[in-house]
Amino acid sequence: MTATTAHDTPRDAQSRLPGGRGHGLGGGRGGGAPMxxxxxxxxxxxxxxxxxxxxxxxxxxxxxxxxxxxxxxxxxxxxxxxxxxxxxxxxxxxxxxxxxxxxxxxxxxxxxxxxxxxxxxxxxxxxxxxxxxxxxxxxxxxxxxxxxxxxxxxxxxxxxxxxxxxxxxxxxxxxxxxxxxxxxxxxxxxxxxxxxxxxxxxxWRLSLLSLIVIPPAVWMTRRVALIRREVTARQQSRRADLNVQIEEGLSVSGVRLSKTLGAGRRHAERFTSTSSELVDLELRSQLAGRWRMATMQVVFAAIPALIYLVAGLPATSGGxxxxxxxxxxxxxxxxxxxxxxxxxxxxxxxxxxxxxxxxxxxxDLIPDVAAPTVPVAIDPEAVRGEVRFEDVSFAYALDAPDAVAHISAVVPAGGSLALVGHTGSGKSTLASLVARLHDPTSGRVTVDGVDLRDLDPEVLARIVGVVSQETYLVHASIRENLLLAAPDATEVELWRALGAAQVADLVGSLPDGLDTVVGARGHRFSGGEQQRLAIARTILRNPRVLVLDEATSALDNDTERALRDALDMLTRGRTTITIAHRLSTVEDADEIAVLDHGRIIERGTHRELLERGGRYAALAGSPAYAEAA
The missing domain is CATH 1.20.1560.10 (ABC transporter type 1, transmembrane domain)
Structure with a gap:
């Protein structure tokens, strides 16, 4: 379901908050600024x-x-x-x-x-x-x-x-x-x-006088405030731009982009220009409506003077x-x-x-992937892990072509399926259906014969573990990142998972060990180190079904070989679906499916597909696969 609304940026929304633009009463004799x-x-x-x-x-x-x-x-x-x-x-x-x-x-x-x-x-x-x-x-x-x-x-x-x-x-x-x-x-x-x-x-006499003088005084107050409001709105807009420039220019990603593109001077000049505009707007804000304000002050001074006059004249004082x-x-x-x-x-x-x-x-948004009203009761520890794709098709939008079309495949419990193909062939899309990041447009995906749409999302997350090429670590300690997968894990279990992911020595060498803060999006560590920490997190969860979406893409060959041993031990007895472009990660799979434009065009073992001399053999002969081999 698309969000077809008049979305706001944080700056736009902030400018409309009551109080953000002077909502409320304000202070001073003239009352609050008008809205x-x-x-x-x-x-x-x-x-x-x-x-x-x-x-x-x-x-x-x-x-x-x-x-x-x-x-x-x-x-x-x-x-x-x-x-x-x-x-x-x-x-x-x-x-x-x-x-x-x-x-x-x-x-x-x-x-x-x-x-x-x-x-x-x-x-x-x-x-x-x-x-x-x-x-x-x-x-x-x-x-x-x-x-x-x-x-x-x-x-x-x-x-x-x-x-x-x-x-x-x-x-x-x-x-x-x-x-x-x-x-x-x-x-x-x-x-x-x-x-x-x-x-x-x-x-009642002075009340009648007030009825005459109060309306023009209120009107003039609003006029002056409206003039200042216009300038103030522009000031807020410029301040918001300044905040955006600070966020974009001084964040980790922003500084990295600036240095790699040599854009530091341009960013500084842009910041200087915006800051200069704020100086001009501040001067205009202070001077805006100054003559009207002076006139208004005269009116405010005249009101009590008129009251004193009326009260002092014998004809109107009424004693x-x-x-x-x-x-x-x-x-x-x-x-x-x-x-x-x-x-x-x-x-x-x-x-x-x-x-x-x-x-x-x-x-009121209706989730595209809704939790079942009455989920099927299933014990994650008792799941065997057989995964079936039954005539599965999926499109990202109603008017978009199918990203995967009419896929049927079975991964036996404890078996392994490798998905290969050129970029955009549908590998990651098909794997995402197993974790139920999307629901099939038609057909169904099952685990042990149970449609994934009938499982409680938390139960499914315990059954299916995912390690993707896009590693995400929260800005917290290594310990806190690992405990996201298993909140009750002991210290021994944490170090065991790190060891299996070939990253225990690195963490042990850090002064704060498990309490080391990984930094924004894990930027304190290299891409390969981030990947191994994410793999350790998945190992800690101990799922029955593993989805490895190019999980070793950020690792060099030596580190990958070390991690392969850990993954081999992890995948024993577990159903594994692997997406990779490196030959070394797919050649031992029980079955390899070659995708092209969302369809399976070849399937078989590594040796069988090489002997056929088809698309897989061509992929294996490409520079990327040759390098991996």
């Missing part, structure tokens, strides 16, 4: 809409803490509105009348309001973050497990950065939605309503007290922040739902 609906977010939702009930289902079981958080938000907003009224009481009554009791009571109430709202804020953050983290943990682990079930074909079609972006950036963005965006919307709404009600309660004026200006100054937050709700909603859409899209 714009990202066209890619809108396109994602059009491609794969997200039902609200599916998002709501994520929070099933969290109804009580969500209700408590909502109640805390409302209570906090209401309690905080008491502060201006307490200030008015102090200024208008307590101080003029020298009422010490009232003064102490009012000041104590102010401190109590501050303390209570802060404590409630801590509780709210703790509860909302707890809910968000548990929901995100479940999503993250479900997505990781689901992606582990995808076939090898999915990962060859999809860039690794896209998979990582969904699992990290999008999930982290959703965490912001759950723990910040939803609560900030509720908080902004209740704060705006409570503040407006308090303003009207203090002075307003100094305390009421101070309380009102305090409320009026604080209303900009929640209003700006509410103006972002639409864009926040689209951005948030787009994040859910991208994650759900991967969760």
């Amino acid at each position: 714009q609906v990202d066209p890619q977010d809108r396109a994602q939702l059009e491609l794969k809409p997200v039902p609200v009930r599916r998002v709501a289902a994520l929070f099933r079981g969290f109804g009580r803490p969500i209700g408590i958080v909502t109640a805390i938000i409302v209570v906090t907003s209401v309690i905080s509105m008491a502060q201006p009224f307490l200030v008015r009481e102090v200024v208008d009554v307590a101080i003029p009348q020298q009422d010490v009791g009232l003064l102490l009571l009012s000041v104590g109430a102010m401190l109590a309001v501050a303390a209570v709202t802060q404590v409630l804020g801590v509780v709210q953050t703790w509860m909302s973050t707890g809910v968000g983290q548990r929901v995100m943990h479940r999503l993250r682990t479900d997505l990781f497990a689901h992606l582990q079930q995808q076939s090898l074909g999915f990962f060859t079609r999809t860039r690794a950065g896209e998979v990582q972006s969904r699992l990290t950036n999008d999930i982290n963005g959703m965490q912001g939605v759950v723990t910040t965006t939803a609560t900030s919307i509720a908080s902004n709404l209740t704060t705006a309503v409570a503040t407006s009600a308090a303003m009207v309660a203090l002075s 307003m007290t100094i305390g009421t004026l101070i309380a009102f200006t305090t409320l009026q100054a604080g209303i900009f922040r929640p209003l700006m937050g509410l103006l972002n709700v639409g864009a926040q909603w689209v951005s948030s739902m787009a994040l859910f859409s991208r994650v759900f899209e991967y969760l």
Whole structure:
């Protein structure tokens, strides 16, 4: 199944995270920077809409803490509105009348309001973050497990950065939605309503004035922020480019490529150019909308001035007290922040739902190679290891030609089959079907008569061991790499496997021995050493069926001969399917099958095929085989 979605690079996904582009409320008197609906977010939702009930289902079981958080938000907003009224009481009554009791009571109430709202804020953050983290943990682990079930074909079609972006950036963005965006919307709404009600309660005349001056002030704030937003978006893009250049230019593979191509100077010049652009963008960011910002500051200064004017004129004051004026200006100054937050709700909603859409899209992927619903019960230790290909065909895509076509073969338990042929003849594809990295388009592959599609994947992995020409070692110690195959293996078993793979002396000579870190992708060791460590890992797993996909391709002739002895001992009594281009690795096989364009054109023993003088004899006479011989 192809991933026909609007995939993101990590940079693109990061730029759309709530908070990554200034989502939320921001700070300052003018409120937070406004959000714009990202066209890619809108396109994602059009491609794969997200039902609200599916998002709501994520929070099933969290109804009580969500209700408590909502109640805390409302209570906090209401309690905080008491502060201006307490200030008015102090200024208008307590101080003029020298009422010490009232003064102490009012000041104590102010401190109590501050303390209570802060404590409630801590509780709210703790509860909302707890809910968000548990929901995100479940999503993250479900997505990781689901992606582990995808076939090898999915990962060859999809860039690794896209998979990582969904699992990290999008999930982290959703965490912001759950723990910040939803609560900030509720908080902004209740704060705006409570503040407006308090303003009207203090002075309906000044509230009418605010209705006139607040909308243009909010509009100008958004205009200035949008100008800065455009420059900031370009800054983020350039910073992302800079990070990519650092990753590509300073990684092990990147440095190797740079040195072998002599591209170091070009990389440095490219990095310098990008860094220079960041300098220019930073200057523009600081100066963007400077005149508008200055005008906005004048407006903000004019608002309280107008309020003071209205309050001071006999015709409009309505007998307003100094305390009421101070309380009102305090409320009026604080209303900009929640209003700006509410103006972002639409864009926040689209951005948030787009994040859910991208994650759900991967969760909805149907694995090409699906685990059986009811697997056949089989004991890996009791498996004899007979492998059968029954009229097997396979194509990598529906409209692609068959990579292998109508293959029928039997490898008896404990027997060996060698697959040879030119590059692209289908050898590795056929072997990959035995490990069930792919499923046949038609026909079936069986072990002891059981279709591989009916076996539990973990059971199959214990039955079939694979050593391929593309060795992969994780960035960990040698011990940890070996224990991937057998987590419960003892120290003796580890060294026995290393000895069988002809690499024990090398590991023993290292200062840290088994605890030596192999480095990124095993780059600390040579290709041949990596290959032997991978072979040791497979030996440790002790499978009944072995697939050796050019397992000795990275070894020189002397090392290969030493390893051949170990492999001969390993393969005794085990079914072995070998893919190789070296004559020395196939001449002793029970049967050799010659493939061409996905079909078996010859089969027999080494001697029989040589005597026929056909394709195999021609391959044996090629320089590569002559060298191996």
